[in-house]
Amino acid sequence: THAVLATFWEGLETSAQLQGLDEMAIRERVALALDGHLAEAMPGSRFPRFVIDAERARINRLVTAWLQHEQRRREPFTVLAHERSAALVFEGLPLEFRVDRLDCVHSRDGDRYLIIDYKTGKEVQPGGWQADRLREPQLPLYATPEALNALEIDRADGIAFAHVHARRRRLASATNWAARLIDGDPTPRSQTDFDQLLAETHAQLRWLTRAFLAGQAGHEMGSLKDSPLAVLVREMDTDNDAATPS
Numbered sequence: 001t002h003a004v005l006a007t008f009w010e011g012l013e014t015s016a017q018l019q020g021l022d023e024m025a026i027r028e029r030v031a032l033a034l035d036g037h038l039a040e041a042m043p044g045s046r047f048p049r050f051v052i053d054a055e056r057a058r059i060n061r062l063v064t065a066w067l068q069h070e071q072r073r074r075e076p077f078t079v080l081a082h083e084r085s086a087a088l089v090f091e092g093l094p095l096e097f098r099v100d101r102l103d104c105v106h107s108r109d110g111d112r113y114l115i116i117d118y119k120t121g122k123e124v125q126p127g128g129w130q131a132d133r134l135r136e137p138q139l140p141l142y143a144t145p146e147a148l149n150a151l152e153i154d155r156a157d158g159i160a161f162a163h164v165h166a167r168r169r170r171l172a173s174a175t176n177w178a179a180r181l182i183d184g185d186p187t188p189r190s191q192t193d194f195d196q197l198l199a200e201t202h203a204q205l206r207w208l209t210r211a212f213l214a215g216q217a218g219h220e221m222g223s224l225k226d227s228p229l230a231v232l233v234r235e236m237d238t239d240n241d242a243a244t245p246s
Contacts, residue, residue, distance in 0.1 A: 001059060001062065001063060001118065001120055001164060002083070002100060002118055003033075003037045003041075003083075004030060004033040004034055004037055004059060004063055005033075005063060005066075005082070005100075005101075005118065005164075006082040006083045006100075006101075007032075007033035007036060007037065008029055008030060008033050008063070008067070009079045009082050009101070010082070011029075012029070012079075013078055013079050014076070014077070014078050014079070015070075015071075015073060015075075015076045015077045015078075016076060018067065018070065018071055019071055021067075023064065023068065026064050026067050026068065027060060027064050030059075030060050030063045030064055030067075031056075031060060033063075034056055034059060034060060038052065038055070038056055038059075042055060061166070062120075062164060062165075062166055063164070065166070065169060066162070066164045066169055069169040069171070069182065070171070070182075072182050072183070073171070073181055073182055074178070074181060074182065074183070075105050075106060075107050075108075075178070075181075076105075076106045077103045077104060077105045077106060077114070078103065078104045078106070079101060079102075079103055080102045080103065080104050080113075081099070081101070081102040081151075082100065082101045082102075083098055083099075083100065083101075084098065084099045084102065084151060085097070085098045086098075086099070086147070086150035086151050087150060088146045088147055088149070088150040089146070090141070090144065090146050090147075090205075090206075090209055091206050091209040091210050091213070092209070092210070092213055093209050093212070093213060095141075097138075097141070097142065097147070099115060099116075099117075099142055099151060100116055100117050100118045100162070101115075101116040101117075101118070101162075102114070102115055102116070102151070102153065103116060105157075105158070105177075105181075107177050107178070109177060112157035112158060112175065112176070112177050113153055113154075113155060113156055113157050113158070114156075114157065114158040114159070114160060114173075114175065114181075115139060115142050115143060115156050115158070115159050115160070116159075116160050116161075116162050116171075117138060117139050117142075117159075117160070117161055117162065118162045118164055119161050119162065119163050119164065119165075120164050120165065121165070122165065122168075126161060126172040126173070126174060126186060126187065129159070129174060129197065129201060130197070130200075130201070131197075131200035131201045131203065131204040134201060134204050134205070134208075136161075137201075137205055137208075139159040139160075139161070140159065140197075140198060140201040140202065140205060141205060142156070142159070143156035143159055143198055143202075144202055144205070156198075157175055157176050157177060157194075158173055158174060158175030158176065158177070158178075158181075158194065159173065159174055159175075160172060160173035160174075160175075160181065161173075170182075170185045170186060171185045172185060172186045172187070173185070173187060174187060174194055174197055175194055176193075176194035176195060
């Protein structure tokens with residue numbers, strides 16, 4: 001899905017061009033992108049033809065529906081980059097990362113830079129960007145000065161999850177210029193100021209990184225509930241008043 005979206009935007013850089021496409025034209029462009037990626041992802045030597053055809057149809061429907069959702073965006077935009085890789089050292093920790101997409105949004109008050117991460121799972125959690133309940137550090141990390149320098153952009157004015165899902169399409173965002181990018185799409189709860197959100201989250205990220213490098217492995221109770229790491233940690237039995245940590 002990521003590869004198909006990247007290929008789609010390689011030949012179509014602006015929202016105006018996207019707006020000029022009807023559903024059939026979008027489907028045709030998505031099909032061309034699928035031709036270049038599906039054979040590699042699902043070779044005929046390993047998958048039956050009917051499975052490949054079913055997956056082709058599924059991804060085409062999924063991506064087409066998402067692009068139609070993006071046609072509802074309030075402001076014009078230009079796609080500056082997609083699948084851009086970079087490396088940085090954050091508080092002493094070497095990291096390599098890849099940004100799914102970088103947009104320049106042409107707002108009434110000037111151009112704004114938006115970092116987008118595609119999500120294809122059942123849920124997205126923009127509330128996980130808050131410093132006091134940091135569950136989704138990826139996008140705030142991309143907006144740190146170190147990451148922006150590695151990406152060769154001056155600033156980040158917004159971050160967004162693009163929830164590319166069959167039943168729940170949303171552009172969940174936090175920005176310094178608009179409450180939301182598409183009418184009805186969510187924003188983080190209790191968000192008051194984007195710059196403050198980044199400052200608080202970045203401070204927490206720096207503390208966590210330094211703690212990690214120092215060998216500290218503390219965590220909040222319940223924070224690993226849906227994580228594969230939960231098998232490594234035994235928490236108190238909250239149903240037993242007399243329980244003690246194991």
